[in-house]
Amino acid sequence: MNNSTTSPELAPHPQISPTAPPPAALLAVDATGLHKSFGTAGRKVHAVNGVDLQIRPGEVVAFLGPNGAGKTTTIDMLLGLSKPDGGSITIFGLSPRAAIAQGLVSAVMQSGGLLKDLTVRETVSLTGSLFSQTQPVDEVLERAGILDIAGRRVEKCSGGQQQRLRFAMALLSDPGLLILDEPTTGMDVEGRRDFWSAIRADTARGRTVIFATHYLEEADAYADRIVLVRRGEIVADGTAAEIKNLASGRTVNASVHNADAAALAAIPGVDSVESRGGRLSIRTKDSDAVARYLLTATDAVDLEITSHNLEDAFVALTGDRDGSDGSDGPDGSDGSDGPDGPDGSDGPNDNTGK
Numbered sequence: 001m002n003n004s005t006t007s008p009e010l011a012p013h014p015q016i017s018p019t020a021p022p023p024a025a026l027l028a029v030d031a032t033g034l035h036k037s038f039g040t041a042g043r044k045v046h047a048v049n050g051v052d053l054q055i056r057p058g059e060v061v062a063f064l065g066p067n068g069a070g071k072t073t074t075i076d077m078l079l080g081l082s083k084p085d086g087g088s089i090t091i092f093g094l095s096p097r098a099a100i101a102q103g104l105v106s107a108v109m110q111s112g113g114l115l116k117d118l119t120v121r122e123t124v125s126l127t128g129s130l131f132s133q134t135q136p137v138d139e140v141l142e143r144a145g146i147l148d149i150a151g152r153r154v155e156k157c158s159g160g161q162q163q164r165l166r167f168a169m170a171l172l173s174d175p176g177l178l179i180l181d182e183p184t185t186g187m188d189v190e191g192r193r194d195f196w197s198a199i200r201a202d203t204a205r206g207r208t209v210i211f212a213t214h215y216l217e218e219a220d221a222y223a224d225r226i227v228l229v230r231r232g233e234i235v236a237d238g239t240a241a242e243i244k245n246l247a248s249g250r251t252v253n254a255s256v257h258n259a260d261a262a263a264l265a266a267i268p269g270v271d272s273v274e275s276r277g278g279r280l281s282i283r284t285k286d287s288d289a290v291a292r293y294l295l296t297a298t299d300a301v302d303l304e305i306t307s308h309n310l311e312d313a314f315v316a317l318t319g320d321r322d323g324s325d326g327s328d329g330p331d332g333s334d335g336s337d338g339p340d341g342p343d344g345s346d347g348p349n350d351n352t353g354k
């Protein structure tokens with residue numbers, strides 16, 4: 001994620017009209033066929049490559065992907081900070097810029113947007129003065145968990161407190177949609193916990209939230225839905241449990257001396273069989289069948305079955321084994337030098353599409 005100093009929360013907003021609640025039937029985000037490239041012919045980076053994203057009001061969605069996957073580029077387009085080369089976006093039925101002008105969407109970026117000599121309360125009051133109608137300053141400070149440090153100068157605030165200050169500023173217009181771009185990068189564990197407890201209390205009130213993160217555990221803990229992106233494309237979209245299931249099953253480990261590797265590999269559902277120091281490790285979609293075989297047809301002992309976690313799914317679904325950055329090669333190809341899925345495909349691509 002680039003450390004963008006773009007800060008819609010301090011951008012000179014046009015005076016917003018009194019915030020009318022968006023019609024409930026409208027999607028919070030409706031993005032179709034988004035494309036965005038950078039660079040020139042021959043060395044073009046396809047940062048966003050055909051993204052379709054529909055988010056219903058009240059959903060809390062994590063946008064998860066490795067470096068350079070296209071998260072910031074997508075968020076910038078949702079915020080109207082850059083224009084897609086192709087495709088369309090509406091936020092509560094409006095263009096991104098119109099939605100921002102009406103106070104329907106706010107953002108918490110990683111950095112920027114704060115003046116170090118102001119106090120916390122002065123910062124929020126100053127931002128509020130840019131709007132024609134806002135939530136009371138003390139109320140947003142309280143909701144962001146920083147009312148007790150309202151008199152503290154920004155430069156004396158920790159990184160976590162500064163992020164909660166950005167969050168308070170974003171709450172001023174009581175937006176229907178809140179977009180957070182890697183909001184906890186660089187924070188210590190306590191700062192992250194405090195930040196997320198403020199956000200969690202807020203999402204319980206029904207706000208739609210999209211957050212980009214590198215932290216798998218944050219996506220797992222705080223999102224209703226995880227959208228996994230890789231090289232500008234959505235490679236999986238579902239609940240954390242659904243995404244974990246996409247990492248195809250479980251691993252069965254056992255100490256075996258008389259195993260027949262070919263027979264094991266032939267069991268339906270088995271993806272791979274590895275042997276190390278007398279211990280077999282079998283990845284499979286049907287752990288029961290493998291366990292049954294090992295316990296009845298071999299001398300297997302010490303059998304263990306482990307489920308794959310979100311990290312396994314993340315690696316399986318977003319791993320760039322060919323090291324390509326999504327840019328065009330000199331020949332106009334995508335720069336990859338071979339298949340990167342275990343089956344020769346381009347890796348799993350399961351849009352469970354909720």
Ligand SMILES: Nc1ncnc2c1ncn2[C@@H]1O[C@H](COP(=O)(O)OP(=O)(O)OP(=O)(O)O)[C@@H](O)[C@H]1O
Binds near residue numbers: 039072325
């Ligand atoms: N202004 C730009 N000019 C050229 N290339 C860009 C520009 N912005 C982004 N890119 C490229 O587009 C791709 C996607 O970048 P983006 O910042 O959207 O990814 P990201 O998923 O947010 O990554 P990270 O988690 O590392 O921030 C990368 O290859 C990046 O180098």
